[in-house]
Amino acid sequence: MNRRKVVLVAGVFPPGIGGMQSYYYNLSKHTKHDITVLAPEYPGSDAFDGEQSFRTVRGSFMRGERANFTSWGRLFRHVKKMMTVEEPDVTVYGYVLIGFIGLLFKVFGRRCYVISTHGMDMLMFRRFFGLNYMVKQILVHADGVLTNSLFTKKLVEDYGVDPSRISLVHPGVEAVFNKETANLELVRRFGLEGKYVILSVGRLVTRKGQDRVIESMPEIIQHIPNAVYVIVGDGPDRARLEQLAITHGVADAVVFVGSVSGSEDLNDYYNLADQFIMVCRELEKGDAEGFGIVYLEAASTGVPVIAGRSGGALEAVLDGVTGVLVDPDSHAEIVESVILLARDEEIRERLVQAGYQRAKSFFQYEVLTEKFDHYVESLCVDIPTGKKFVRNRSDVNHDVR
Known part of the structure; x- marks a missing residue:
């Protein structure tokens, strides 16, 4: 392999928690290229970085893990310094708008840059003409675009990007996720003795669909009296979801765990579950699930999976093969699928085995x-041109599957 020098400008990164954080961390951890990560500061960053085999440079250029226009000057200076110190062959930008810095360095320095996209970032700016135009310029002038699903790839193509410059690299499952005996301390803490546990793991935002499951719980309990819905994660929708459980009379059957840090701890929660469910839906404001690695984490622990038929979930879960897809706005389909997996052992085991493999x-x-x-x-x-770079080879098809 021709080892390249890579700089990853990550909008999010561990010890922050989330799917994108895990994605960038594991690519950095497992790549055979020489990679340096430019990432936001978090509490505990120094200790975390000291345990890694790759170099991480931290900066205070993000606020709440979101691109902040007022801090772009600081981020630009960080990237400029990285260009001077590292002289990278390729710079990967982990958020489409901060890729504007990559566009600037390409125009004025012919630096090679790649944009990494995740689905929601391809939808959220379409309502705003100026931002949408900027996103298009960033994408079409990039030397490459990395996507996490076919769903996201199609959205990138809609911006006019040549498909030969788009690569598909799905998120992966960390090896720590495995079938284990239930953690009895957690069982006791949340009163799950003798309960049929339906689990969701994800940020508490509308597109994740925890509200649809709560609304379905009264009918689920009619068929499965000992059912309890355990929700792992936190976010802006928590108060609304708690009130929803009270309104539907199922507050005693809905458990809010809050955030869980660390994959090993999260694995314990998957191993409490009889089923996993996350019925994501696409919202009008351009909010969609780009992929959904939690479905595969659950599958790795031997738990059957129900997903919403939207976004990249259709790639993470193969309907009728590795799990069940439902209309995320249909309470009837949600209830029917939960009951099916609870009662039909043959179907359940077939889905579990295929999903695990x-x-x-x-x-x-x-x-x-x-x-x-x-x-x-x-x-x-790299054709020697001083410190310049030529355009990428257009004859190479990078649609890696």
């Missing part, structure tokens, strides 16, 4: 990072 083979980061490495190696072939 798929998660433990194709979606391991050692496999997925090879695709990332191949893609990076093929970009911006």
Whole structure:
């Protein structure tokens, strides 16, 4: 392999918690390229960075893990310094708008840049002409675009990006997610003895669909009297969801765990579950699930999965093969699917086995990072031009699957 020098400008990164954080961390951890990460500061960053095999440079250029226009000057200075110190072959920008800095460095310094996209970022700016135009310029002038699903890839193509410059590298499942015996301390803490546990893991925002499951719980309990809905995660919708459980008379059957830090701790919660459910839906304001790695984490622990038929979830869960897809706005389909997995052992086991095999083979980061490495190696072939870079080879098809 032709080892390249890569700088990843990450809008989010551990010890922050979330799917994108895990994605960028594991690509950085498993890549065979020489990578340096520029990431936001978090509490505990120094200790975390000291345990890694790759170099991380921290800066105070993000606020609440969101791009902040007032701090772009600081971010630009950080990136400029990285360009001077690292002299990277490729710079990967982990958030489409901060990719504007990559566009500037390409125009004025012919630096090679890649944009990493996740679905929601391809939808959220379409209502705003100015921002939408900026996103298009960032994407079409990028030397490459990294996408996390076919759903996201299609959204990138809609911006006019040449498909030959788009690569698909799915998120992966960390090896820590495995079937284990239930953590009895957690069972006692949340009063789950003798309960049929339906689990969701995700940020408490409207698109994740925890509200639809809560609304379905009265009918689910009619068929499964000992059912309890355990929600792991936190977010701006928590108060609304708690009130929704009270309104529907199921407050005693809905458990709000809050945020869980660390994959090992999260694995304990998956191992409490009899079913996993996250019925994501696409919202009019341009909010959609780009992929949904939690479905594959659940599958890795031997838990059957129900997903909403929207966004990238259709790739994370194969309907009738590795799980069940439902209309996220249909309480009837949600209830029917929960009851099916609770009562039909043959279907349940078939889905569990297929889901486990798929998660433990194709979606391991050692496999997925090879695709990332191949893609990076093929970009911006360096023909000596001082400190300049030529355009990438247009004859290479980077649609890695």
